[in-house]
Amino acid sequence: MEPRRPPRTVSDPKVRQVGFVTPAAAPPARTVSDTAAMPAAGASQELPLSGSSLSPVMIPPPRHDGLSARVTAPVPVPIAATALRLDNLQIRVGSYNQSEVLLGTPPMTSPSSRVEDAVSEFSDDVSASSLYGRTEPDKVGTAFPGRSGDLMPAKSVVAGGSIGGSHTPENPPTTSLVVKTLPGITEKKRGMLEKQHDEAAAPKPLKEKTTKAERRALQEAQRAAKSAAKEGGGADPTNTKKDKVVKPTPQKKDVPEVAASSGKKVDRPLEKERKKEVLPLRMQFDDKHKVEKVKQRAIVNQREAKSRVEFFQRLPQYVHGTQLQELEAKFFQLDAVHPSVYKVGLHHLSGKITGGNARCIAMLLAFKEAIKDYSTPPEKALVRDLNAKISGFVSFLIECRPLSISMGNAIKFLKNRIAKLPLSMSELDAKASIQSDIDRFINQKIIIADKVIVRHAFAKIRDGDVLLTYGLSSVVEMILVYAHEHKKKFRIVIVDSRPKHEGQILLRRLVAKGLNCTYTHINAISYIMHEVTRVFLGAASVLSNGTVYSRVGTACVAMVAKAYRVPVLICCEAYKFHERVQLDSICFNELGDPDAILKVPTHVESYLYGCMDNDNLQLLNLNYDATPSDYVSMIITDYGMLPPTSVPVIMREYDPQNLWI
Amino acid sequence: MTRMDFEVVVLAGGASSNLSPLVSQELPKALLPVANRPVLSYVLELLEGSNLKDLIVVVEGEDAAQLVGGWISGAYADRLHVEVAAVPEGVGTAGALRSISSYLTANDVLIVSGDLVTDVPPGAIAATHRRHGAVVTTLLCSSPVSGPSDSGTSGGKEKAKKPVRHNIIGLDPTRQYLLHMATGAEVEKDIRLQKRILQAVGQMEIRADLMDAHLYAFKRTVLQDILDQKDKFQSIRQDILPYLIRTQLSSEVSRNGLVSSESGSNKSAVQDDLRWLSQHREIAPSTFQDSQPLSLKSQRDDQRSHKCCVYIANESKYCARLNSIQAFSDINRDVIGEASHLSGYSFSAQNNIIHPSAELGSKTTVGPQCMLAEGSKLGDKCSVKRSVIGRHCRIGSNVKIVNSVVMNHVTIDDGCSIQGSVICSNVQLQERVVLKDCQVGAGYIVTSGSEHKSESLARK
Numbered sequence A: 001m002e003p004r005r006p007p008r009t010v011s012d013p014k015v016r017q018v019g020f021v022t023p024a025a026a027p028p029a030r031t032v033s034d035t036a037a038m039p040a041a042g043a044s045q046e047l048p049l050s051g052s053s054l055s056p057v058m059i060p061p062p063r064h065d066g067l068s069a070r071v072t073a074p075v076p077v078p079i080a081a082t083a084l085r086l087d088n089l090q091i092r093v094g095s096y097n098q099s100e101v102l103l104g105t106p107p108m109t110s111p112s113s114r115v116e117d118a119v120s121e122f123s124d125d126v127s128a129s130s131l132y133g134r135t136e137p138d139k140v141g142t143a144f145p146g147r148s149g150d151l152m153p154a155k156s157v158v159a160g161g162s163i164g165g166s167h168t169p170e171n172p173p174t175t176s177l178v179v180k181t182l183p184g185i186t187e188k189k190r191g192m193l194e195k196q197h198d199e200a201a202a203p204k205p206l207k208e209k210t211t212k213a214e215r216r217a218l219q220e221a222q223r224a225a226k227s228a229a230k231e232g233g234g235a236d237p238t239n240t241k242k243d244k245v246v247k248p249t250p251q252k253k254d255v256p257e258v259a260a261s262s263g264k265k266v267d268r269p270l271e272k273e274r275k276k277e278v279l280p281l282r283m284q285f286d287d288k289h290k291v292e293k294v295k296q297r298a299i300v301n302q303r304e305a306k307s308r309v310e311f312f313q314r315l316p317q318y319v320h321g322t323q324l325q326e327l328e329a330k331f332f333q334l335d336a337v338h339p340s341v342y343k344v345g346l347h348h349l350s351g352k353i354t355g356g357n358a359r360c361i362a363m364l365l366a367f368k369e370a371i372k373d374y375s376t377p378p379e380k381a382l383v384r385d386l387n388a389k390i391s392g393f394v395s396f397l398i399e400c401r402p403l404s405i406s407m408g409n410a411i412k413f414l415k416n417r418i419a420k421l422p423l424s425m426s427e428l429d430a431k432a433s434i435q436s437d438i439d440r441f442i443n444q445k446i447i448i449a450d451k452v453i454v455r456h457a458f459a460k461i462r463d464g465d466v467l468l469t470y471g472l473s474s475v476v477e478m479i480l481v482y483a484h485e486h487k488k489k490f491r492i493v494i495v496d497s498r499p500k501h502e503g504q505i506l507l508r509r510l511v512a513k514g515l516n517c518t519y520t521h522i523n524a525i526s527y528i529m530h531e532v533t534r535v536f537l538g539a540a541s542v543l544s545n546g547t548v549y550s551r552v553g554t555a556c557v558a559m560v561a562k563a564y565r566v567p568v569l570i571c572c573e574a575y576k577f578h579e580r581v582q583l584d585s586i587c588f589n590e591l592g593d594p595d596a597i598l599k600v601p602t603h604v605e606s607y608l609y610g611c612m613d614n615d616n617l618q619l620l621n622l623n624y625d626a627t628p629s630d631y632v633s634m635i636i637t638d639y640g641m642l643p644p645t646s647v648p649v650i651m652r653e654y655d656p657q658n659l660w661i
Numbered sequence B: 001m002t003r004m005d006f007e008v009v010v011l012a013g014g015a016s017s018n019l020s021p022l023v024s025q026e027l028p029k030a031l032l033p034v035a036n037r038p039v040l041s042y043v044l045e046l047l048e049g050s051n052l053k054d055l056i057v058v059v060e061g062e063d064a065a066q067l068v069g070g071w072i073s074g075a076y077a078d079r080l081h082v083e084v085a086a087v088p089e090g091v092g093t094a095g096a097l098r099s100i101s102s103y104l105t106a107n108d109v110l111i112v113s114g115d116l117v118t119d120v121p122p123g124a125i126a127a128t129h130r131r132h133g134a135v136v137t138t139l140l141c142s143s144p145v146s147g148p149s150d151s152g153t154s155g156g157k158e159k160a161k162k163p164v165r166h167n168i169i170g171l172d173p174t175r176q177y178l179l180h181m182a183t184g185a186e187v188e189k190d191i192r193l194q195k196r197i198l199q200a201v202g203q204m205e206i207r208a209d210l211m212d213a214h215l216y217a218f219k220r221t222v223l224q225d226i227l228d229q230k231d232k233f234q235s236i237r238q239d240i241l242p243y244l245i246r247t248q249l250s251s252e253v254s255r256n257g258l259v260s261s262e263s264g265s266n267k268s269a270v271q272d273d274l275r276w277l278s279q280h281r282e283i284a285p286s287t288f289q290d291s292q293p294l295s296l297k298s299q300r301d302d303q304r305s306h307k308c309c310v311y312i313a314n315e316s317k318y319c320a321r322l323n324s325i326q327a328f329s330d331i332n333r334d335v336i337g338e339a340s341h342l343s344g345y346s347f348s349a350q351n352n353i354i355h356p357s358a359e360l361g362s363k364t365t366v367g368p369q370c371m372l373a374e375g376s377k378l379g380d381k382c383s384v385k386r387s388v389i390g391r392h393c394r395i396g397s398n399v400k401i402v403n404s405v406v407m408n409h410v411t412i413d414d415g416c417s418i419q420g421s422v423i424c425s426n427v428q429l430q431e432r433v434v435l436k437d438c439q440v441g442a443g444y445i446v447t448s449g450s451e452h453k454s455e456s457l458a459r460k
Helices: A005-011 A032-049 A067-072 A081-094 A096-104 A114-121 A124-132 A137-143 A149-164 A172-181 A187-199 A212-231 A237-246 A257-263 A271-278 A288-297 A322-329 A339-350 A356-372 A382-400 A405-419 A427-458 A474-485 A502-512 A522-531 A554-563 A594-598 A644-653 B039-049 B062-075 B092-103 B122-132 B157-161 B184-188 B195-201 B220-229 B236-246 B253-262 B269-278 B287-294 B299-304 B325-335
Strands: A465-470 A490-496 A517-521 A534-538 A548-551 A568-571 A624-627 A634-637 A640-642 B006-013 B054-060 B081-087 B108-113 B116-118 B136-142 B167-171 B178-183 B205-207 B210-219 B308-312 B319-321 B383-385 B400-402 B417-419 B434-436 B451-453
Touching: A322 A339, A322 A382, A322 B122, A339 A356, A339 A382, A339 B122, A356 A382, A356 A405, A356 A427, A356 A474, A382 A405, A382 A427, A405 A427, A427 A474, A427 A568, A427 A634, A465 A474, A465 A522, A465 A554, A474 A490, A474 A502, A474 A534, A474 A568, A490 A502, A490 A522, A502 A517, A517 A522, A522 A554, A534 A548, A534 A554, A548 A554, A554 A568, A554 A624, A634 A644, A640 A644, B006 B039, B006 B092, B039 B054, B039 B062, B039 B108, B039 B116, B054 B062, B054 B092, B062 B081, B081 B092, B092 B220, B092 B236, B108 B122, B108 B220, B116 B210, B122 B136, B122 B210, B122 B308, B136 B236, B136 B319, B167 B210, B178 B195, B178 B236, B178 B308, B210 B220, B210 B236, B210 B319, B220 B236, B236 B308, B319 B325
Parallel strands: A465 A490, A465 A534, A490 A517, A534 A568, A568 A634, B006 B054, B006 B108, B054 B081, B136 B308, B383 B400, B400 B417, B417 B434, B434 B451
Antiparallel strands: A548 A624, A634 A640, B108 B210, B116 B319, B136 B210, B167 B178, B167 B205
C-alpha cells in the first residue's frame, strides 16, 4: 500500500493531509515523501483519543443487543486503519483526473457491443452517477454501476471489499480474482487493476467459511442469472457467458445495495422489472391525470401555486398558508385519523416540529398512541387492518408535509413489524408488542445512536479547534455541548442562512451554555473557512452512493470546506440511511414557502412587492440539497466512523428489517 | 364515543333580561326566531355540519329546558344525539358548567354559546387548540357594525351614538396567544397589564376591534380543576378566562393537569432525552419558550406555564351573537341579507323568500332581502322591505314594513307603518299604528292611531 503512494501523489499536486491530524501534528511543510511514516504516527495519536471503550472504526457484528453489545464487540478491523484509510482516500481523490480518463474509456473500447445497450438501458441516475460518484480506482464499483455492464461483478467485489479494508492487505485475493474473471475489460483497465493487485501485499489464502454476506451475494447472483435466463430465451452468447462468470464467484461478497439493485439486471434489465422499479417511486405533480386522481382522494382541496420553476414542477407546491386553515376547518370531519396523529400532522405543517429526528419521534409516539386506542373490528385480522390504518395515517401526514426519509424508514420498520406478527397472537399482546417495538426503535435507533455518535465525534475534537457547523442539527448540538462539558477548549462558527435562520436557535442555546461562538451567514463562508479546522454537519439522510441529503446550503459549506482542505464530518444516525441513489438536488426535494425568501427583515415591503403575479417571475425555495460524497471526509454514525463509500455496507449489514427478530 | 377526543357543550341560556320584552316564559332565548328559525338551530346545524352529533345542551330553568328539549327532539330527532340539561336560573355560565362537569370525560371540551350565529367552522378552533396544546382557545371575530348603518334611515339614532361595548384584547405579535382581555365595564378603567407577561413576549398588540364570540375550547382537566377550586366563579368570560390569562406564566392549574397526565410515564433519563430531542427544534412562534432559556429558568418552571390561544376568524366569515335587541335586528337582517348562506333557504330571483302558501294582495311589493313565511296574508298596496314576517300573519292593506321583524300570528290592520321594530307573536296592531324602533312584547295590543317611537311595549 505504501509503495504505490508516491507516484500517485506526484501525479497530482492537490494531495493533502486530512487524516484527522491537527495542523500541529501534521505541519504544512510535510511533503508526500514522509507520508510513509505518517499512518503510524496518526494512529498512535488517534488511539488515546478514541477513548478506552469505543473505537471509531469499530464495526460490531450484526447483533443488536443494544449499546453494551456494541461496546464490547470484537474489533474486526485494526484501529490504525482509520488513519490509513483516510489518507488513502484523500490521495485517491487527488488522482481524480487520471482515473476519470481511465474509467471513461472502457465503454468506448469495449469489444462487446452490448455495453452500449447497458448504458442506454440504465436509468439516468445510475449511469449518471459516474459523474458525481467517487472516482478512486478501486471504488469503481459503487461509482460506476451502470457505465459498463461487463465490469459489474468485479466492481461489486472491489467495492464491497472496501469496508472490510480492501486497501489493507487483508483480502487481496478478491482483487486478483476479479482481474481474471473479467472478459471484456480493456487492456488499460486490466493493467491498472493488476498493478493494484501487485502492489498489494502478499495474498493470503481464501477464506473458507462463507459469511452471511457472501451467501447472500451468491444467492443474488443466482437470482440474477435466473432472471436473465428467463428474460432472454434467445439470449445472446455474451449474456450466458456472463452468467457463468457471475456464478462461480462465491467470494463475490459485500455487494453494495446500488450494485445489487442495478447489478442484478446488468444483463439487460427486464422491461417489466424496470417498470416495477420506476412506477411506485413518487407522485409526479406535473402529470395532470395523476394530480386529478390524487385530488379526488385528498382530504383538503389544496390550491397549487401558480408559477413554479420548471425543473421542480413534479414536486408538490401549494399556496402557502391555505393548507393549514383548510385542514383545521375539517378537524371533525376526519374520521380515520387518530387525534394524536392529527396533532402531529398539524405540527409538521405549521413548522412547530421540524428536523428529521424530532419529526420521526413525534410520528412514532403518535402512532403508539393510536395503536393503544386501536381495536380490531370484527371479522378482520389485526395484521392487515392495522397496517391499512397506519397507511391511512401516513397518507394524512404526507398531505401535511412530505415525509422525511427518517420517517419513511421508521414507517417501513413499523409496518414490517406489524406484518410479521403471528396471526394467533391475541390483540392485547400484539398491541403491546408493537408498542414496545416503537419504544425500542426510538430508544436504540435515535436516542442511544445519538449518544454513540457524540462519543465518536468527541474523539475528533481537540483543544484549540475551530469547529464550523451549519444550520441546526440536534446531534451536532449534542456533540458541541458534550465536548464543552468535558473541558475541551474550542471555538464554534455557526453558519446560518435565510429564510429559516435556524442557526440562531443553536447560537442562543450554545451562548447560554457558555460556549465561544461566532455567527455568520453563508455568504461569508469563504472568508470564515480560513480559520476553521473541522466542519460538523447534520444530515437528513445519507444515500447509498454516499451523497448527503441535508438542509439546503450544506453542499455549499462542504464544497468550500473541501476547497480549503478542511475535513467535513457528517453526523447522521444509521436509521436515516436510504438505499436510494441521488445525484443532484433536483430529482428529489421539497419545496418551501416561496414567499419566505422574499421577505427582507429590514424592509417592511419586499423589493418585489407588486410583481408577485407577474408570469415571468418564478420563485424557488428548496428545502434540501444533495452533497456529493466527494466533499465528505467522513460520516459519523452509531456504527462507527466511515468513509461515505461505506454507507451501503452499513445499510446491508444493519438493515433494521433484518435485524429485529 | 367522542369525536377527536372533543366533547361539545352548548350553553343555551335561559330568559335573558337584556332581551326583554322579546323573551318571555313561553319563548326562551334559545328559541327566538332568526329568519323564522330558532337561534339555537344555527349553532346546532353548525355543529352538525362539523360532524359533531353528540351534544350537551344546557338550559337555565326547568321550564325553558322543557321547551328547548321539546323543540330539539322534534326537529333533530334522528339527526343529533342531544342531551338537554336544566340548571337553576342565575348560576351563570360557570355555574352551568359546574353542574355538568362531572359528566365530561373527553380530553378537551368545546363550549359554544347558544346565541352564536356564525359560519366559522368549530373544527378550526378545536384544531388550533390541539395544535398548540393550549389550556383554552377562544374564537375572536371582528366586532359587528352596530346599528342598521346600511339601511339609510335614521334608525337607531341613540344606539348608534352609544359606544359599542369595546373589548380590549392583547395578543402576541404572531396573533396566536391571548395575553390580555378586558371587557365591558373594565374598559372604562385604566388598563393594567402584567409585567411578567409583557416581559415574556416582549411586544403586545392591543386590539379593540375584536370580539369574543363565546366559542371556547378548554382542556377538560384544567376546566374541572378551576370549577372545583374556585367556587365563586360565575361566568366563563368574566372569571375563568381572565383567571387563566392572568396565571399563564405561573399556573397552579396546568401543573395539576400535567401531573395527572404524566403520572403514567415514569420519569427517567431516557424520557428527558426524548423530550429534548423532540422539542429540539420547536420554534414556537411564541417568545414564551425562547425567552425562558435565556433567563435560565429550570425546566420545571417552563412546564408551569400554560397557553391561552386565540383563533381569529377570517374577515369574510360571519360571526355575531344575539345578546341584545339591536343584535337581534341586525342578525335577522344579515341572515336574509349579506350572510344569506346561513339561513339555509333558497332565495328567489328577486332575492327574497316567499313561501308558496303566502298570499299577496294586488299592488303589494315585497322587496329584496325579505322573508315571508307560510300562511301569511298581505292585503293590497303593501310594501315590505328588508323585513322578516313569520307564519300565519294577517296583514291588511296599505301597510309599510321596513327593517323590521314580525313574528308568528301577528295581526296588522290597514294603514300601519312599521320601521325598525320587532313585533313578537300574537301581537295585534290596530289601524293606522305608526311604530318606529319599537319592541312589542308577545300578546300586546296596540290601539288604533297610536304612534310610538323608540319604546318597548309589553304586557304588564
